[in-house]
Amino acid sequence: MPTPFYPSLPLRPSICATTPRVPSSENSSAYCSASSASFASFVTRTLLPPWILRRSTETERIEDRHQRIMAERTVTVVGPDSGPEAPFPLLMEGPVQHGQKRGGDKLGIPTANLPVDRSGKEDAASGVYFGYASLLLPSTHADHPSRSSNSNPNPPEKKWHIYPMVMSIGYNPYFSNKERTAEANLLHIFDDSFYDVPMRLLILGYIRPELDYAGMDKLIADINADRRDAYVSLRTRKGWVPKEGAWIPSEEEVEVEAEGERKRKWQITKDVTWEAGTLDASWLVRD
Ligand SMILES: Cc1cc2nc3c(=O)[nH]c(=O)nc-3n(C[C@H](O)[C@H](O)[C@H](O)COP(=O)(O)O)c2cc1C
Ligand SMILES: Nc1ncnc2c1ncn2[C@@H]1O[C@H](COP(=O)(O)OP(=O)(O)O)[C@@H](O)[C@H]1O
Numbered sequence: 001m002p003t004p005f006y007p008s009l010p011l012r013p014s015i016c017a018t019t020p021r022v023p024s025s026e027n028s029s030a031y032c033s034a035s036s037a038s039f040a041s042f043v044t045r046t047l048l049p050p051w052i053l054r055r056s057t058e059t060e061r062i063e064d065r066h067q068r069i070m071a072e073r074t075v076t077v078v079g080p081d082s083g084p085e086a087p088f089p090l091l092m093e094g095p096v097q098h099g100q101k102r103g104g105d106k107l108g109i110p111t112a113n114l115p116v117d118r119s120g121k122e123d124a125a126s127g128v129y130f131g132y133a134s135l136l137l138p139s140t141h142a143d144h145p146s147r148s149s150n151s152n153p154n155p156p157e158k159k160w161h162i163y164p165m166v167m168s169i170g171y172n173p174y175f176s177n178k179e180r181t182a183e184a185n186l187l188h189i190f191d192d193s194f195y196d197v198p199m200r201l202l203i204l205g206y207i208r209p210e211l212d213y214a215g216m217d218k219l220i221a222d223i224n225a226d227r228r229d230a231y232v233s234l235r236t237r238k239g240w241v242p243k244e245g246a247w248i249p250s251e252e253e254v255e256v257e258a259e260g261e262r263k264r265k266w267q268i269t270k271d272v273t274w275e276a277g278t279l280d281a282s283w284l285v286r287d
Pocket of ligand 2 (some may be wrong): 184185189
């Protein structure tokens with residue numbers, strides 16, 4: 001019998017906060033799912049992907065952790081089940097550039113930068129988006145699939161490799177940037193940086209506008225919530241999973257030291273295989 005795409009689990013997260021994180025004034029395509037009842041049951045059925053169920057020794061622990069976390073916070077599932085809608089997808093590409101060195105060092109969330117002005121996306125509304133990135137890693141790179149020790153669904157002979165991502169386009173109001181940038185956090189743990197590596201971004205949906213914050217901890221919390229929303233929005237629906245397959249992260253809640261306090265955050269920790277979906281992501285891997 002084929003493995004069901006959506007596992008059945010006793011989770012009851014609330015879908016779309018009563019005060020949504022996502023005001024939609026800046027972009028009409030920003031929205032929470034229309035039918036919260038069906039989405040509630042959808043995410044209830046789908047939140048934990050099959051690979052978690054297959055990990056026999058860790059299953060209990062991770063399930064417990066997911067249940068507790070998901071009971072504590074809300075998840076915004078963005079876009080219709082069938083897949084991205086106009087004006088998406090938006091496409092961007094270019095070599096990864098250096099930024100202000102804040103993502104990894106200050107926020108603990110590295111972001112691979114592309115200039116906005118040379119990519120033809122000047123008209124894209126500033127804000128937080130999600131979708132997939134692909135990288136053309138040289139075969140000598142530590143993260144090239146041919147060198148990876150973990151089970152890797154991306155065939156090494158393929159030149160471009162796909163990763164789920166969440167990104168911001170704009171001026172980073174918290175840091176008052178002068179230049180508009182596009183910055184993607186790939187939902188994958190890399191062993192090495194990949195500056196100058198060609199990157200493509202298939203932008204599939206809009207999560208929220210860029211915001212200013214009273215403190216960096218609030219910015220970090222929101223970016224982690226964005227990562228979670230992007231992950232659930234992509235992972236749980238066939239219409240959002242590439243036909244081409246992806247490196248898929250598993251998330252775990254870990255203790256981290258931040259500004260002298262121990263805090264909890266979501267961190268991508270493992271690679272697992274996603275079942276192929278119906279999304280056409282061929283642009284990401286074409287030669
Ligand atoms: C998903 C995501 C959401 C973000 N949201 C905001 C935001 O609301 N406000 C803001 O000032 N910066 C936001 N940023 C940008 C971060 O501040 C930025 O990644 C950080 O300044 C690192 O910059 P650097 O690459 O130049 O080091 C966001 C980044 C990501 C990946
Ligand atoms: N998961 C990841 N997502 C994005 N970039 C990553 C990731 N892991 C490592 N990197 C590397 O970290 C760099 C970004 O780190 P960051 O501290 O934000 O520096 P910068 O300000 O130069 O962009 C990326 O250009 C990339 O080479």
